[in-house]
Amino acid sequence: MSLADLRGAPAVLAFYPADWSPVCSDQMALYQAAMPEFARYDAGVVGLSVDGVWCHQAFAKDRGIQFPLLADFEPKGEVARRYGVYDADGVAQRALFVLDPDGVVAWNYRSPPDVNPGADGILEALSSLRGWQGVSS
DSSP states (O other): OOHHHHTTSOEEEEEOSOTTSHHHHHHHHHHHHTHHHHHTTTOEEEEEESSOHHHHHHHHHHHTOOSOEEEOTTTTTHHHHHTTOBOTTSSBOSEEEEEOTTSOEEEEEEOOTTSOOOSHHHHHHHHHOTTOOOOOO
16 A cells, blocks of 8 residues: 555544554544544545554454554554654654645644544544535535
């Protein structure tokens, strides 16, 4: 998957430190539960951490996560580095990016590692995208 695959509709990039940690588990489960709200804006969600593919598959199956979880594994943290959210501890920081349909960062937020940033900021950013032509409820 590349950024080009996300163009044409808003996208949410949710960087997180690791599968299975208490905060990450709750955060990704919240985004899965919020998928109908994200769909109102035609927005796709992608989770990114340095965990490997097999770990992501087991985590997604266990937590019922249906959006893509990308393994920023090799070279480790390359995508997180490009977004400026790779931590010195060797993991991605807890950070959110909303991309407009052209792939331009429209909003971002870094959360403390032990705080679930929730979905409200994402939804506000999606609603404020200029020129958005989404589905109304």
